[in-house]
Amino acid sequence: MPTLIVIAGPTASGKTDLSLTLAKALNAEILSADARQFYRSMDVGTAKPTAKQLSEVPHHFIDILDPSEEYSAGQFERDGIDFLSTYFKSKEVCLLVGGSGMYINAITEGFDDLPKSTPAVRAMLSDLYREKGLAHMQNLLEKADPAYFKQVDLNNVQRVQRALEAIEMTGIPFSQLRTNSSQKRAFRIEKILIQPPREMLYKRINDRVDDMLKKGLMDEVKSLYHLKNQNALKTVGYQELFDFMDGKCSLDDAIDKIKQHSRNYAKRQITWFKKQREYRVFETNEFDPVIRHLEERLNV
Numbered sequence: 001m002p003t004l005i006v007i008a009g010p011t012a013s014g015k016t017d018l019s020l021t022l023a024k025a026l027n028a029e030i031l032s033a034d035a036r037q038f039y040r041s042m043d044v045g046t047a048k049p050t051a052k053q054l055s056e057v058p059h060h061f062i063d064i065l066d067p068s069e070e071y072s073a074g075q076f077e078r079d080g081i082d083f084l085s086t087y088f089k090s091k092e093v094c095l096l097v098g099g100s101g102m103y104i105n106a107i108t109e110g111f112d113d114l115p116k117s118t119p120a121v122r123a124m125l126s127d128l129y130r131e132k133g134l135a136h137m138q139n140l141l142e143k144a145d146p147a148y149f150k151q152v153d154l155n156n157v158q159r160v161q162r163a164l165e166a167i168e169m170t171g172i173p174f175s176q177l178r179t180n181s182s183q184k185r186a187f188r189i190e191k192i193l194i195q196p197p198r199e200m201l202y203k204r205i206n207d208r209v210d211d212m213l214k215k216g217l218m219d220e221v222k223s224l225y226h227l228k229n230q231n232a233l234k235t236v237g238y239q240e241l242f243d244f245m246d247g248k249c250s251l252d253d254a255i256d257k258i259k260q261h262s263r264n265y266a267k268r269q270i271t272w273f274k275k276q277r278e279y280r281v282f283e284t285n286e287f288d289p290v291i292r293h294l295e296e297r298l299n300v
Contacts, residue, residue, distance in 0.1 A: 001187060001188045002088035002091070002092050002093070002094070002186075002187045002188065003092065003093050003094075003187060003188045003189070003190060003298060004084070004093075004094050004095075004096055004107070004108070004185075004187050004188070004189050004190070005022065005026075005028070005093060005094070005095050005096070005190045005191075005192065005294065006033075006095075006096045006097075006104055006108065006189065006190065006191040006192060006279075007019045007022070007095055007096070007097045007098075007192050007194065008033075008097075008098065008099065008101070008104055008191065008192065008193050008194070008273060008279065009099060009193055009194035009195055009269075009273070010099055010195065010201060010265075010266035010267075010269040010270050010273075011047075011099055011205065011208075011262060011265060011266050011269065012047075012201060012204040012205045012208045012262075012266070013099075013194040013195065013196055013201060013204075013266075014194055014196070014204075015097055015098070015099065015194055016047070016049055016053065016097070018194060018287060018290060019057075019095050019097040020049075020053055020056060020057055021287045021291075022095060022287075022290070022291065022294070023057040023095055024056070024057065025291060026093045026095075026294075026298075027091070027092075027093070028057075028091065028092075028093040028094055028095050029057060029058040029059070029060065029087070029091065029094060029095070030057055030058070030059045030060065030094075030095045030097050031059075031060045031061055031080060031083065031084070031087075031094055031095065031096050031097070031107075032059060032060065032061045032062050032097060032098055033061075033076075033096050033097060033098030033100055033103040033104045033107065034046065034097070034098035034099060034100055034103075035071075035073075035076075035098075035100040035103050036100075036232070036235060037061075037062050037063075037098075038061060038062070038063075038064050038065050038071060039063070039065050039066070039067045039069075039232045040063045040064075040065065040066055040067070041066075041067060041220070041223065041224060042067060042220070042224070042232065042233070042238075043220065044212050044215050044216055044217045044220045045212060045217055045220060045221070045235075045237040045238055046237075047208065047212070048062060048063075049062070060083060061076075061079075061080070061083075065232075067224065067227045067230050067232040067233055068227060068230050068232075069232075070122070070231065072162065073102045073103050073105075073106045073111065074106070074111050076103050076106050076107070077106035077107060077110055077111055080106065080107045081107065081185075084107075084187065085186070088186075088187060093298075096108075099269050101269065101272040101273060101276065102159070105276075108185070108189050108191075109182040109183060110182060110183030110185075111178075116169075117162075117165035117166070117168075117169060118169070121165050121168050121169060122161075122165060124168075125137075125161050125164055125165060125168070126161070126231075129157065129161065130229060134154075134155070134157060134160070137157070137160050137161065137164065138154050138160060140164060141154075141160055141163055141164055144164070144167050144173065144174075145163065145167060145173035145174050145175050147173065147175040148163055148173065148174045148175040148178075151175070153268055153272070155264075155265075155268070157231065157234050158231050158234075161231075189278075190280075190294065190297055190298070191276075191278050191279040191280065192279065192280055192282065192290060192293075192294075193273055193279040193280065193281045193282065194282055194284075194290075195270060195273070195281055195282070195283055196283060196284065197283060201266060202263050202266075205259065205262045205263055205266060206259050206263075208262075209237075209255065209258050209259050209262060212237070213255065217237065217241070218241065221237075221238055221241040221242065221245070222245070224238065225242065225245060228242045236258060236261045236262050236265055237258050237262070240254040240255075240257045240258045240261065241254050241258075243257075280293060
């Protein structure tokens with residue numbers, strides 16, 4: 001049976017280097033499950049693989065969208081499963097790599113068939129977010145669906161808005177629309193979680209932010225300023241520098257906030273993955289222990 005190997009973990013945990021090594025060793029290609037890397041022109045701020053890395057191993061679902069386009073985990077499930085059904089006709093192993101837990105689950109477990117929002121409802125809620133902010137959206141969700149309010153990543157604007165859209169469309173709490181039933185997949189799934197010690201991870205995050213700035217993050221943000229209200233850009237590394245450009249904070253404060261918010265995001269990712277099933281956890285991103293584990297699991 002063909003095998004999908006999931007390489008998951010918080011930001012800056014070392015997933016990219018590990019996945020490249022594994023892909024070469026297993027003659028596999030990489031399917032990205034990093035929702036931010038779907039978008040073109042968002043290269044430095046999302047820590048996309050370099051041009052050299054992309055040339056070494058074929059990657060899929062990177063640079064497939066413009067920042068102005070909307071794309072949901074449900075759409076990713078449909079597109080990703082279609083891709084894998086063709087891919088596994090000629091390949092035995094594929095790597096699903098990323099830190100976006102919901103997008104990983106979209107491929108490994110699937111989603112309920114939730115109602116599709118209308119442009120009018122989406123625009124109404126987007127306008128509400130711009131006018132009154134995230135805290136107001138969180139309050140609306142808490143009143144409309146206390147159960148889902150306790151489960152969702154409340155700092156994820158897209159996820160909060162998606163739930164409110166479904167509630168607006170149906171009048172039913174989002175938690176009741178989700179059955180959480182796993183879909184049967186036509187491939188075997190092996191899950192690897194890279195989770196370095198917290199102190200090491202936070203240092204890597206801080207160093208990565210400094211490296212991004214050296215590689216031209218500020219220029220990238222300037223080139224995307226006209227799109228700053230798009231959902232794709234309401235994310236760490238961009239919003240803080242947009243605030244700097246708008247005169248809301250100093251550059252040093254913006255950089256400190258990027259580091260802080262990135263660490264907060266990593267903490268939320270760790271919390272998410274702790275609740276997930278069937279991951280083999282490695283506290284290091286060294287290659288050999290992971291390769292030995294997979295060789296045993298795959299009998300290669």
